[in-house]
Amino acid sequence: MRKYKQNHNFIEIYGAFLLSTTFVTYGYAQTPSIISSNHPKVPAHQDMHNGGTVSASAIRPARKPNANAASGKEGDSVQASGAELLGVVGHHLSHATASIITQTALARNVAGANPLQTLGQLPGVMFAGGDGQGLDIWTSQLYVRGFQSNQIGATLDGMPLGEQTFYNYNGLGITQAISPENIRTVSISQGAGAEDVAATSSLGGAISYASRDPAKKKGAEVSQTFGSYNMFRTFVRLDSGEIGPAKTRFYVSYARNDTNKWTGVGPQFQQVINAKLYQPIGESSHISAFFDYSDVDQMTYMPKSLEILNTVGQRPDYYYGTPNGYRDAYMAAEGNYMRGENRSNDPKDVSYYDGVNEVRDYMGGINYDFLLTNRLRLTGSIYGHRESFYTTWANPYTQDMVPAPNGAALSEDVTHTGIQRFGGTTNLAYNIAHHDINVGFWYENNHFNTEGNEYSEPVLGTGSPLNSWGPWNNPYATLYAQVFNTNTFVAHVSDTYSPVHGLKIHYGFRSLLNTTRVGALANYPDYTGASAIAGGDSLTTAKAFLPHINIDWNFRKHHELYFDFAENVRAFPVSTYGAAASPLVNSQQAYEEKGRNVQPETAWAYSIGYRYTSRYLTGSISAYRVDFHNRLQALSYNVTPTQFLSSVQNVGSVNMNGVDAALTFIPVHGLNIYNSISYNHATYAKNITSDGITYYSHGRQVVGYPSLMYKASASYSFHNAEVFINTSYIGRRNLSYGYTAQDPATSVPSYWLTNLGASYDFGRIGIMKNFRINFNVYNLTNVRYIGAMGVENFPLAGDQDTLQMGAPRMFYGGLRAQF
Template structure:
């Protein structure tokens, strides 16, 4: 029976185990699974059942920022690609998957758990690669709608229109729009999101095409408050920003907001130049505008502008010489991108040569607006911000950042023994230049720059034992330039003449990895692999709050070794049933002691942070064309949050369930269906992930005998049970 949302019921494991042939560990989810998940979700939430993937969120609807890891490597170490362009934040490498594409329009998500594609247009993929593919325009004119309602007053509307082929032009297009609103999952506040996806494509000849993809997202929400272990134990999920305002209350939810507006324009061109030669060129432009808001109190007399103390700020709404203010951190990024690949096929040989270019411009300040006695933000964040006596805007950060990347790669693939044996080898050369200026007086250096260059070879061999069985081995290298603008700039506090965050001259992170694996495809499908990674200059992504705003704060963690095994098994649909199981064992350790002041913490041999020893998922899917549903259970063992292993989050279990009924066509409504998603079934009060990592939570004796003070990590608290009911149809 044909469906309206792309479900084919052909992918093993209920859509969780599409067939693979690449000589690396790789897993793909398809529409058979994606279409049955909550439409509010995102790509990171949907891949949490795949081997090695640990996904955490502050709400069960999948709307807020997520945190994930693969094989013990953080999301900032994982490359994300969407329609041929990098999906990660350009500097901090955060993957805003929920801001780029609606779930209704995702065709597939592929996770390469370790070895990245040599031609992937990213520069942070030491921990693997996630590729999100968009659903193409349909061949016939039509469309689809989806209306969803659920927990926390959720309302979501989605509509997609497909042109079909326009005349005989071989041109087809689609455009979609969605609107989502709901109450915050914890505490007070609202979530609101408007999103647009569209794509037009023109095909000609045999294999040539040109397209244009456009994505726009407008996302606003109140922030969720992270917590220490002590706060979680005392308050559980009830610990959040407060609902009521009073002067001096910097924990009021109205001061802790997040906004993001993003626009992406992608124009891929595929040219079949001859029978053996083709050229793929993808230019793109991305404009990301983020706003982080926090709360702070400002002294009218004695506040600091960099290293300069201000005699009198003449602040409004003072209480005992102090004014409550909103700290505002806009992060507008403009990025130009080009990816060009030339492919030559001759007999058993396929040769590729590529060039990738990326330019980023970012101007990042932190400024302040006064809050009146009833909680109103003075002047509604307008041009009348807090100013100094000389008329200049009062700021504690004023940076101008530029980034330029050039990458060249070559890759050659040879097939032998009747195409059973495939040997591939390649080399990419990555070159990055960055420079930054800081206008705040007292900065250590006004202008800071850095350049990085790294050759990255790869090799892999695979052998097709039978049409159903494959073995492979690969050796790869990967590199990530330091994350965070704060590596190059300094943020000042309002209360001190010295920087609250210091410039840090960090080296790039470099990894060498090896994998060996086996696959079998048939009624029962099996994939297993062993892996080993050695990482130098490991940089752990963390954050610190300065003037009420969370700012990235990378930790230099020296060397790291990760070893383990992963497996997944799935049944091809049999009598409408498709079970799936995945698991991973991981042993990841820190290789050396970590510097702390003039001493060292004895961290050598300790278990690496955010690296659960064991994780597993089990699911089952049923779909007879009318009645459908699935159930997925996840288990994640405990994870350390400090390099000294003196604090960790407990292991946890989660489960999601889908039930639905797909009807026959009724008039213009083609295959309407109703669907119920229940997320976080049986969810208890548990910590799902990390806001910040620390060296040690408790006071620790250093290698040379110094007592090194501890610092509490901050954690993300998971949401409770959520239910989403959806009514959808094609037309």
């Protein structure tokens, strides 16, 4: 055993908007020794998720508590001017702190793969997932220069996608919003700038997705992909072409992605419908309407601790779908273990029956782009979005917390959240003399509700287990229920001044006002550990002046020098109860004691960089510093031996310094060789104290993000054939924030991950155009590695079942054609 070292029905969209309308190093896995901790296990509601804003994405409700836990135009592909910076990633354009990934790059990945996988090849960016396509919504994580995805703003065609977390309380993930085949470009800006982005969480940067417009010529696009673990994906897109003298055009697409889990039993299914109507107005204006629908049904992967990996192995998963699965899970809940779980020091924590995520998203709206005069342009959008999200797991801790009325040892724990939001953005761009002036605002109203319920599973031998996919009616206990209403208003003003050729000086600021009010609808004290949960309270994030300055100087022919400085703020998040570092998702007592005076998180980011671009060589180096203040953390503390309460407190700052460097060499036509290296030194400024215990985190690297990353790729194109290979080295990552005398500091080992791909374009064959075949191998060297971390938060010290193994070697092949 390799050891791992510790150190549904369519719901109507809002009437409001409807009416408004190197080269490559082959991988290996390290085999370090084991360091374990024996921290106490406590009731499930007290595993405080999303413990700090430098921690994991918000997660599903905890299975059990941990006293140490902290809670352009259609068809236009943007072509690289000069060298193609990423041979394997594809076309990658850079300007100042921004990088652009084109559709050409996205198409090289496995069909339907998460676009964040491609972004993960950029220096300073790390993507981790639990499957080969990066589509499992629980195990997909993104870090950018030490900031996690819930600290990175995200928009699609200028519309906000909200915080990119598992429990996205004000938006949705990109793979739910649009099929990757319909994405034209992905732009990422690193730093706290991008003052015009419609986001309240852009502490560490912003990701902007732009969708493809309907084609001017009538046609169709079809692709079919097959892969390991019975994976198949079908994508069909129909374009109307220009219709009539008005030249109206539209497209409709459908994507279906089906696969089995690579460990355990169960399907991972997703289907996405996208539709877009485009109406040109004159020569330089247009209006478009869109509708997006997503259906995600995933039997997810069971998280593991380092101790579980070292004693039971990486393969144990939910018992669902296995012979005698319900019987064995039920008996394990009673303390009788049938599958060797007792090799673990907490065998019940390896003995879950099922875990499911079901999400339905509906989004629609109107985008507009009007040239009012030859100097003045008005752009913006009106949008609406609705989501229904169920996450479930069979709870073996029922007897200790919320006993089932039938006396069963298992119950089904079901969390349901809902989003209903609408809003709009408007931007005015004015050009005069050497100035490009931009003024705009964004408003959104978001209604978010969440509740946790328990449903009785049958006593063993008296019936079949509940259907893991629902429907969910008539719970025997409602554990908690809250409703949140948030109003957000963001305004920005900026000017880009070009005094001489090659020099641009950008200066501007944004103002943010975000107010959330919470209502408490239900509370089960034996579960929450509180006599009352937060209700009738509100929190406001208000920042009138958040400056951004950028200087970009293209001196001589191939040289660029830039400097960027910005301040930004993250509005107070909300989530399901106890699953965010927010006073509003905790007890009323915690809110009264500390919530009224808590300050929002802010970041000051500075970066300076140099870039050289020529036909044969492209290189860049960027140094940055970030001062991250008011880091909020959800901490748990004892009330009784079996009850834990959580509170949110300011646990200090993070001081971050780093360097990213990249080099692309094109020795001959068609051959691209790319290398990049990233170093990040991000440390906590002070220790953390919780429940009278000091956790020594001062000076320790932040959790989840490595100090060192190296990436390399090589691609070669000859006529219609292309082959590429890429590899990434992800350095050691800290699992725990710190250590105590009893519990050690823990970390997970480094790893190399290598991918291979090839394609051939046959051109026209009969009625088919651009008939293309492709072949991809994920994890070519079949290394065993830990991918996502902190899916159930990071421990303050010691170990915790919050890790996900990365997927093994997987093969994919596909066909694609246009008609």
